[in-house]
Every structure is written in C-alpha cells, then in structure tokens.
Amino acid sequence: MKSRDSLIRLKRFQVDDKRRQVTQIETMIADFERMADELDRQIVEEEQRVGVTDIAHFAYPTFAKAAMQRRDNLKGSVDGLKEQLASAQSQLAEAFEELKKVEMLEERNVERERQSENQRSQAEMDSIGLAMHLRAG
Template sequence: MTKGIDGMIRLHKWQLDEKRRQLTELETMRDDLLARKEQLAQQLVSEQEKVSNSQIIDISYANFATAIAQRQEKLMESMAEIEASIEDMKDQVSESFKELKKYEVVEQRERERQVAKENRRQQADLDELSIQMHRRNNMRAG
C-alpha cells in the first residue's frame, strides 16, 4: 500500500507544481500586458506634448491616438481573459493542494499504524521474555 500511496503523492506533487508553474506564467503574462499598457499611455502623453508644443496641426496625431486607443482596448480584453485564467488556475492549484493533502494524510496514518504495530510487537516480545524469566525464577526457587 505504501508504494501506491508514494506514487500517488509524487503524481499529485508533480501536478501541483505544474499548476503553480502555469499560474506563474499567467501572472507574468498579465504583468507584461500591464507594462505594455503603461508604455502605450506614455507614448500617447509624449505625442500629446509634442502636438501641444507645435504650431503646426498634425493630422497624423489623430491616427496615432486612434491606433493607441485600439491597442489599449485589445490589451484590456487580453488582460480580462488572463485574469479569468489566473482565477481559474488558482482554483485548480487549490484543488490540487487538497488532493495532495488527502494522500499525505493517508500516508501519515499508515506510518502511524505501522509504528503502533511495531510497538505492539515489541511489547509482546518483552512480555514473552518477562514470562519466561518469571518461569525460570519460579523453577529455581521451587
């Protein structure tokens, strides 16, 4: 039974580690999207400053601003999808952790049973030795 439990524990640890790795990847993707969003906002501010300091009306700014707004919208959609994936993965990590703990508890109980069984065996051996010593002492005395 112990080999089977050990195998299940290894499997569930691997699954938990894999889900944690996936969660980390998703969080990294989210952080990258946030950084890109910030870069776009900075580019827009920079272009606004250039246009406001210029005497010439720049028609390309309108196109630039529209393109930035579209890219920001797509980033927000991607971020929403990633946030949903992160929440889902957190649930999966939690479930994997619970499953792992179930097997670890079973393993711990099995170890405790084995220790108790060994203790009972040792006590029985000691009891038998005591009985034999008592009989020998009674035979000598009698």
C-alpha cells in the same frame, strides 16, 4: 507502500504544475499591463507633441489612435487572463487539498504501522519476560 509514494509524488507534481501555470499567467498579466502603461505614456507624449487631445479632431495623430487600439487589445487580453488566473488558482487550491489529503492518509498509515510494530515488540518483550520469570521461578 510504493503505490502511496507514487501517488504522493503525482499529487506534488500536479501542485507544482498548477503553481507554474498560476505564475506564468501572473507574469503575462504583469507584462501586458506594463505594455499598456507604456502605450498610455506614448499616447500622451504624441498628443502633447501634436497639441491635439480630441480623438474626433481631424488632426488627431494616427499613431496615437493605433496605440490606443493596441492598448485596448492588451487590456482585453488582461481581462481574459484574469479569468484564467482565477480558474488556475482554484485548480491549484484543489490540487493542494488533494495532496494534503493523501499526505495525511500516509501519515495515519505510517502511525498505524508504527503502533502495530510497537505492539508486536511489546508483546515479544512480554513473552520473553514471562519466559524468564517462569524459568527463574
């Protein structure tokens, strides 16, 4: 019984850990996307301030070029994190399935034990009833 309880606790811990990983990756993706959007806004503002939107133009702002590079790096990181997220979600689903299997096995074992106890109890009551019937008769 203790080993089953320990196994269930372990599986629940694994599910919780995978859930935390998924949440952490989702948070990082949201943060990086927010930062990339902010850089996009800054690029547009800088282009409007200088009046040059052609990247190839000699007067294109250096700040805007650097911001573009940072934005592109963030978007690349987001793409990599999305791959990690898909993997983490898959691992979470697997861990959840394993937990459900262990919980279902535990429920079956508990039900079997309950039925066995009921049968023992009924057999005991039957023998008591038979003994009383024999004494009375």
